[in-house]
Amino acid sequence: MKKSIAAREYDNILQTYKRLPIAVDHAEGCRIYDTGGNEYLDFLGGIAVNALGHSHPKIISAVKAQIDKYMHVSNYFYQEPQIELAEALKNISGYGKVFFTNSGAESIEGTLKLVRRWGNKRKKNTILSFTGGFHGRTMGALSLMDKPHYKADMGPFLSGIKVLPYNDTDALKKNITDETAAIVIEFIQGEGGISSASEEFIKTIFELIEKYNFIVVADEIQSGVGRTGKFFSFEHFNVKPDVVTVAKGIGGGLPLGAILTLDHLSDIFESGMHGTTYGGNPVACAAGKVVIDELANGVMENAENIGQYLEYELQKLLLKFPSLISEIRGKGLMRGLLMTFDAGEIVADLIKRKVLSNAASGTVLRMVPPLIINKQDVDLFIERLDKCLKEKIS
Ligand SMILES: Cc1ncc(COP(=O)(O)O)c(C=O)c1O
Structure with missing residues (x-):
């Protein structure tokens, strides 16, 4: 039987990285697609790398x-x-x-x-x-x-x-x-x-x-x-x-x-x-x-404008879930939510809802998406994060 990609990685690569349970097939714009055909909204952006998204x-x-x-x-x-x-x-x-x-x-x-x-x-x-x-x-x-x-x-x-x-x-x-x-x-x-x-x-x-x-x-x-x-x-x-x-x-x-x-x-x-x-x-x-x-041709402006929109939407979540979120941090499309618990939990919940993000410094949910994201991407992100947070308090 063919070994899983995780097993082959373990057998052959020094174990310095904690991988997400996702094997990438291809990526485009603000989406990553896994080998099982799942589509993920990418709010990680290759850890603040893919400024223009994937496959620009x-x-x-x-x-x-x-x-x-x-x-x-x-x-x-x-x-x-x-x-x-x-x-x-x-x-x-x-x-x-x-x-x-x-x-x-x-x-x-x-x-x-x-x-x-x-x-x-x-x-x-x-x-x-x-x-x-x-x-x-x-x-x-x-x-x-x-x-x-x-x-x-x-x-x-x-x-x-x-x-x-x-x-x-x-x-x-x-x-x-x-x-x-x-x-x-x-x-x-x-x-x-x-x-x-x-x-x-x-x-x-x-x-x-x-x-x-x-x-x-x-x-x-x-x-x-x-x-x-x-x-x-x-x-x-x-x-x-x-x-x-x-x-x-x-x-x-x-x-x-x-x-x-x-x-x-x-x-x-x-x-x-x-x-x-x-x-x-x-x-x-x-x-x-x-x-x-x-x-210079509009992407930086987009980062500022969509960043403000994201902040506005995150503010609403902060008001809605004060027992879970204690602070909104950052500027533009470098954002953090200081959670009242281990942010790794919310990262895992978001993955289940096909959204990629990560945790920084333990309790901060970090959002560093491609700078080309639009309002619809933010809306989808907020909708799914909202569901994860609701689940946490219920
Ligand atoms: C502020 C800052 N400086 C330096 C580095 C190191 O960069 P690299 O991983 O490309 O060596 C990073 C990586 O996350 C970073 O965020």
Whole structure:
């Protein structure tokens, strides 16, 4: 008898992922279809990756056209898709130059090197980050994080890093010194439960720059690329960090990341000091260019408008089920519902009703759907979530 896909996965793949009980056959728009013919409404979006949904025709044709030309030649060569995407990024973000990577963690690692070089020249050897932050699974990224679960028995980690309590202005003021090289922050924490930085906290960080001269790094890997209705989530705070780490949504489903810098940092790396074989892969960059173009042509506006509609509908659920929901979090289409119980339960109930979402930080139901969802998708989501919640109190 042929083994199940779950058994074959168990037999052959290291058991680091908790899989949903779904074997994917194909996916289109905001829907995923399993091998049993079931259709799922996708409010997970490949964990905030599929900005334009699945199988977007423009991404498919751009990728096919690039594959027909070349798939990989190495960063020894000038490649039009990289330059085009870099230009588009500069245009939409107002940042200076870009370094392309393949993932979020890689964007963080490159940024740590950049920040260290900048700091070492100025005798600044400390980097500050915050509790609840998530920056990736590599050693540098883990060193910026506090959650023991991600770090169990994996040390020693990088020295010269202090993780301070998020949104604690006093702790920040106490710990910032002339030796501070950089602050690394998610303006809206994704894995940390869609928690936003407070206005006061961000204001304090940026006020302290004048006295202590440090770099602010915004980790926009989850919250960036239009997800919150603006290109970067820090735009909601009217500030401009020096470095921005990007990944997830920018590749439209292909592995792509980026480090964006303001002009004053564009010469920190000299030739050969940093690099990656695949970073800026031309096929991924061709997809990325479509993502940026579509965002500029209405998709980002949709994220803002539909995000507001989703918030409005979630408010109604909050009023209807105050014993189950205690808070609505996030902006645009990066939303969280703080539940009064383990959010994993509601995620499982939603799967039974053919809706995909996930839990962040234990008690938060996270919604990061494709940025192209419409009102009908939201209505369907709310209708099914409403049924799950009703079931919970009955
Ligand atoms: C804010 C943030 N930073 C970094 C990462 C790591 O990205 P990757 O999984 O592509 O390495 C993630 C992934 O969830 C993230 O949400």
